Amino acid sequence: MSESAxxxxxxxxxxKSGRWESHAVPFEPGQSVLDGLRWIxxxxxxxxxxRFSCINANACKECxxxxxxxxxxxxxxxxxxxxxxxxxxxxxxxxxxxxxxxAPPGERFGGR
Amino acid sequence: xxxxxxxxxxxxxxxxxxxxxxxxxxxxxxxGAQVLLADxxxxxxxxxxxxxxxxxxxxxxxxxxxxxxxHYDDTLKAGRGLCDQSLARLLCxxxxxxxxxxxxxxxxxxxxxxxxxxxxxxxxxxxxxAYVDFLNTGPAVSKTLRTVVNKxxxxxxxxxxxxxxxxxxxxDIVGAAALHLGSGAPVAIGAKATVIATGxxxxxYRRNSASANMxxxxxxxxxxxxxxLTDMExxxxxxxxxxxxxxxxxxxxxxxxxxxxxxxxxxNNRGEEFTQxxxxxxxxKYVITRDTGSYAILKEVEAGRGSPHGGVYLSFQHVPEAELxxxxxxxxxxxxxxxxxxxxxxxxVAPIAHYHMGGIAVDDAMRTGxxxxxxxxxxxxxxxxxxxLSGNAVTEALVFGRRAGQSAAAHAKRISKVGxxxxxxxxxxxxxxxxxxxxxxxxxxLQTLQSTMQDDVGPLRSAGKLTRALARFYDVTQELGALPxxxxxxxxxxxxxxxxxxxxxxxxxRAVTQAALARQETRGAQQREDYPRTSPEWAVNQFVxxxxxxxxxxxxxxxxxxxxx
Numbered sequence: 048m049s050e051s052a053x054x055x056x057x058x059x060x061x062x063k064s065g066r067w068e069s070h071a072v073p074f075e076p077g078q079s080v081l082d083g084l085r086w087i088x089x090x091x092x093x094x095x096x097x098r099f100s101c102i103n104a105n106a107c108k109e110c111x112x113x114x115x116x117x118x119x120x121x122x123x124x125x126x127x128x129x130x131x132x133x134x135x136x137x138x139x140x141x142x143x144x145x146x147x148x149x150a151p152p153g154e155r156f157g158g159r
Numbered sequence: 160x161x162x163x164x165x166x167x168x169x170x171x172x173x174x175x176x177x178x179x180x181x182x183x184x185x186x187x188x189x190x191g192a193q194v195l196l197a198d199x200x201x202x203x204x205x206x207x208x209x210x211x212x213x214x215x216x217x218x219x220x221x222x223x224x225x226x227x228x229x230h231y232d233d234t235l236k237a238g239r240g241l242c243d244q245s246l247a248r249l250l251c252x253x254x255x256x257x258x259x260x261x262x263x264x265x266x267x268x269x270x271x272x273x274x275x276x277x278x279x280x281x282x283x284x285x286x287x288x289a290y291v292d293f294l295n296t297g298p299a300v301s302k303t304l305r306t307v308v309n310k311x312x313x314x315x316x317x318x319x320x321x322x323x324x325x326x327x328x329x330x331d332i333v334g335a336a337a338l339h340l341g342s343g344a345p346v347a348i349g350a351k352a353t354v355i356a357t358g359x360x361x362x363x364y365r366r367n368s369a370s371a372n373m374x375x376x377x378x379x380x381x382x383x384x385x386x387x388l389t390d391m392e393x394x395x396x397x398x399x400x401x402x403x404x405x406x407x408x409x410x411x412x413x414x415x416x417x418x419x420x421x422x423x424x425x426x427n428n429r430g431e432e433f434t435q436x437x438x439x440x441x442x443x444k445y446v447i448t449r450d451t452g453s454y455a456i457l458k459e460v461e462a463g464r465g466s467p468h469g470g471v472y473l474s475f476q477h478v479p480e481a482e483l484x485x486x487x488x489x490x491x492x493x494x495x496x497x498x499x500x501x502x503x504x505x506x507x508v509a510p511i512a513h514y515h516m517g518g519i520a521v522d523d524a525m526r527t528g529x530x531x532x533x534x535x536x537x538x539x540x541x542x543x544x545x546x547x548l549s550g551n552a553v554t555e556a557l558v559f560g561r562r563a564g565q566s567a568a569a570h571a572k573r574i575s576k577v578g579x580x581x582x583x584x585x586x587x588x589x590x591x592x593x594x595x596x597x598x599x600x601x602x603x604x605l606q607t608l609q610s611t612m613q614d615d616v617g618p619l620r621s622a623g624k625l626t627r628a629l630a631r632f633y634d635v636t637q638e639l640g641a642l643p644x645x646x647x648x649x650x651x652x653x654x655x656x657x658x659x660x661x662x663x664x665x666x667x668x669r670a671v672t673q674a675a676l677a678r679q680e681t682r683g684a685q686q687r688e689d690y691p692r693t694s695p696e697w698a699v700n701q702f703v704x705x706x707x708x709x710x711x712x713x714x715x716x717x718x719x720x721x722x723x724x
Contacts, residue, residue, distance in 0.1 A: 060649065077405030077497075085602075088653070093602040096651040100205040100370040104212075104410035106298060107204045107370060123408040142341065143651040153309070154202045156167075156317035156339055156346070 049073045050128040054083055056095070057134040060143050067132075074126040079103070080133070081110050081121035084145070096144035097121070111136055112145050164345045164587050169195035169315070170571040171564075172334060172350035174322050174377065177206030178556035179536025179563070180356030181304035182257070186564025187354075188313040192571050195348065196314055197337065199321040200372050203305035206358045207369045207514075207537060208556060211297030213415045214278055214288035216550025217254040222277035222286040227251040229284055234551060237282045237448065238516075238544020239683040240698045241390065243719045245523040246542035249562065250555050257557035258289060266303040267291050278419045280549045282448050288550040293490050294416055300553060320346065322376070323590050323659055325353065325384040325532065326580030332384060332531035333578035336586035340656065343649040345590040347583050351571035352531050354563045355381060355519060359537040360394070360667055364512035365606070365613040368397055368412045374660050375667035377538040381519045382666060386527040388703040389540040390517035391667075392674035393684045395547050396618045398452030399425070400511030403468040406497045411511055413490075414473055415549070418445035420486045425456070426472040426505065427464035433471070443477070450546045450683050453510040453618045460509070470509030475501045510618055514552055516543045516684065517671075520702060525563035531570060531578075535563035541700070541719070545683025590659070594642035601644075601657035604635055608664055616672050621689045625676040629669065636665050670703045673710045677701060 052072045059065030070091055072083040081099055088095050101107040103122055110121040113134045121133075139147035148155070170192040173184045181203055184196040198205060218230040231251040235242050262268055262275065268289045269276040277286040291299040308314055319340040326334045326347075334350040357377030361367035378388055399418070401411040417423060422443045427433045432441065437455035439447045447455070456471050466472055475483065480502050484491055491501070499506060518540030525533045536556040543551060615628035643658035678701065680694040681687045699714045 075405065077407070079407050088602040089600075089606050090603070093600050093654055093657065094647055094652075096647075096653050098200070098651070100200045100372045101210060101410070102371055103407060104210055105408040106209045106410065107200065109201060109204070120408075125407065143647075143649070146651045148341070150201055150318045154316040154318045155341065156165075156197075156320045 049075060052083055052126045052128055053130045054087065055130055055132045056145065058095070058144050060141065062141050072126065078126050079122050080114065080119070080124040080126055080131065083126050084121060084133070096142070096146045098146050109149065111149065113137060164347050165339065166347050167195060168349040168577060169193050170351050171195070171567045172197065172348055172353045173356055174335070174354065175206060175356035175358060175538070176202045177208040177356065177358055177536060178300050178304060178553060179538070179560035180354070181308050182557050182560030183354045183356055183535050183564035183567065184314050185304070185307055185311065186561045187568040188311045190565055190568035192313065192568040194314045195317060195350065196308065197317045197320040197322060199340070199376070200318065202316045202318050203301050203308065205370045205372045207373060208553065209297050209301040210369055210410050210412070211300070211553055212294040212410050212413050213296060214280060214290040214419065214550045215258065215296060215553040216280065216283065216288050216548060217258045217554055218251060218287060219255050219258060219275055219277065219289070221274040222271070225285060225287060227254065230254070230287060233283050234543070234548045237546050237548035239546055239693070241544035241682070241700055241718050243541030243700070245719055246539070249523050250542050250551060250558050253558045253561070254554040257554070257561060261300065261303060261557065264303045264307055266299050280419055281446050282548045283550070288419070290416065293487055294413055296553065321656065321659070322380060324582070324586035325380050326583040326586070327384060328578030328581055330385070330529060331578055332529050333580050334583070336583050336590060338590045338656070338659065341650055343652055345587040347580065347587060349577040349580065351574040351577055352533065352567035354533045354535055354567050355538050356535045356560065356563070357538050359515035359518070360671070361512040361515070363609060363612045363664055363668055363671070364617070365609040366400065366509070367512040368400055368410060369513070374664045376663050377534065378518065378670065379663035379666045381527065381532070381534070382670070382703065382705040384529060384532065386529050386532060387520040388518060388670060389520040389700050390544070391540070391670045391703050392678050392701065393516035393545050394512055394671065395449055395514040395516060395684050396453040396510035397513030398447070398449055398456055398510050399473055399508040400513070401506065402466070402470040402509045403507040404498060406499070408493065412513065414506070414508060417475065417487065421475055421478050421482065424474045424477065426474055427459045428466055429464060433459050433464070448546065449549065454686055456510055457619055466507040468507050468509070470507045472505035473508045474505035476503065476505065514547055516540065516545065516547055524566045525559055526566060533563045533567045535559040544718070545685065589642070592642045593645035593648070594640065595645045597640070597644040599638070599644045599654065599658070601654045601661060604638065604661055605657060605664070607631070608635060608661070608668060612668060616668070616675060618684065618686055620675055620685065620687050622676060625672050628672050632665055632668050632672070635661070639665065669710055674701050674703060674712060677712050
């Protein structure tokens with residue numbers, strides 16, 4: 048049995064001039080918010096920027112976003128049949144869309 | 160808008176920061192080299208290591224008397240006659256030293272009566288597998304190495320740096336060209352020695368147990384630079400990957416430690432144990448090896464005796480709740496939050512792509528055929544032959560990482576000045592190229608590749624399926640074109656990154672499929688339905704080279720022998 052979530056996603060590279068985008072995402076109960084974001088990339092818009100590597104294990108800790116104003120891991124938050132507002136972390140520097148600068152300063156590449 | 164390339168220079172460039180890459184960086188720095196540790200994601204959090212929830216095989220002799228030669232015998236047996244014996248020997252002989260080093264660095268191996276606990280695992284002749292409770296082996300290994308790396312000033316860490324091509328000066332490797340994801344800028348890296356520690360290729364499959372950054376990058380880098388790959392046809396499927404009910408926050412290989420500790424029963428949809436029909440009597444114990452397990456499960460499904468989601472059942476219903484709690488307390492609670500009560504229900508499991516036995520061909524100093532280029536960890540091919548013994552992956556990462564770091568540092572010491580990269584301009588131009596607005600859905604193309612590999616280049620293979628896969632890869636390669644799509648540009652341009660990933664993944668997919676097609680027999684992880692027998696004349700390793708964008712296969716007379724043993 049498939050249900051549908053509405054993901055309202057923040058897009059842009061400048062915190063002051065972004066936009067909200069809405070996508071209806073079909074899901075099976077139990078699926079994660081990250082599953083929904085990956086579905087959008089494959090089926091609607093491959094330019095949507097998100098970061099993750101482990102997909103499901105909550106091991107890489109890369110997929111942190113704000114869901115309805117609360118910081119969550121997209122891989123452990125479940126999709127629900129309602130509007131879900133997803134924004135980049137507001138306390139980190141914005142990179143693009145849902146991607147923020149989360150690496151510790153000593154691990155960022157800066158040239159020579 | 161053209162982006163100016165950035166530059167970096169180092170003695171040793173290590174690509175990838177799983178256990179192999181981090182150990183290589185540590186050892187190279189200890190040998191006096193300046194190191195640049197690059198990873199396409201965060202440092203020390205991606206790759207396969209952090210996902211390894213299971214065990215580490217090593218002949219410590221802590222649980223029962225043991226010697227590396229027994230571990231070696233089991234490794235060769237599991238490899239079905241194809242192990243590179245010098246690599247297998249290195250893995251087994253130096254494993255204990257690396258495991259003890261990790262112990263001193265505070266990894267926290269589980270203890271029993273004061274000694275490091277060692278569990279029994281399939282394919283081993285005695286209890287040999289160390290672990291960190293609960294299901295925490297990989298994360299603990301990653302964290303421990305990360306902490307050591309962070310304390311060494313000679314190691315510069317560079318996350319979000321995706322290496323796109325190696326740089327050549329004649330036949331020598333002199334660094335690499337990379338895409339800095341954080342800015343979108345191309346980066347020219349000069350290095351006296353380079354270590355590929357990018358892991359395997361499980362991302363090529365729709366159902367896999369590793370990170371999204373395990374797309375065979377290192378194999379493609381090595382191939383295009385002129386190095387040889389070996390045993391590419393041997394992809395290990397982990398037989399009991401979690402299938403249903405949907406579980407979040409857990410890795411799909413989590414049932415392995417459950418089976419180590421508690422046995423468990425594999426059942427078909429009639430509620431019957433079935434492994435005995437495939438020659439393995441389990442009787443509540445975990446003895447079935449990975450190649451046989453995957454085969455048995457897929458054959459049950461094919462015969463209509465599978466579970467609703469297309470796997471089989473794994474049941475612990477016969478295990479008392481107190482025993483479950485004692486073995487996996489906190490995990491039992493996480494399962495409960497996912498609606499799973501093991502005392503009342505079985506779970507569904509099915510084979511998932513887990514590990515790649517094949518990889519870059521190296522000698523026992525981790526040298527490739529190209530001066531200046533080394534490899535470590537899962538990126539190396541040969542040590543595990545046609546089927547990897549359980550528990551050998553983390554051991555191999557540590558041992559080969561350490562050896563590669565030493566070799567790379569020694570090589571760098573002999574070179575006074577970094578060579579001039581003859582081909583870097585080409586790679587830097589590709590990274591920044593803009594083919595204009597093309598309506599290219601790279602995410603969907605990636606999914607097509609993964610489905611093709613899963614369906615046609617999975618554990619059960621035939622000439623028909625493999626040929627169909629090659630035709631599909633040809634089509635996707637044509638669609639991909641010669642240059643990345645334009646558009647977003649700048650930081651985290653996902654289509655550009657995926658275009659570069661597809662360039663690698665399609666090349667590696669072709670290498671796996673062509674090697675699988677050429678091997679007209681069934682052996683270990685390669686199950687050919689049209690050639691169901693193991694053929695003595697195929698007791699050889701295949702090698703892959705790239706010439707004029709064509710995959711060339713060759714083979715040796717027999718697997719590499721160990722030096723006098």
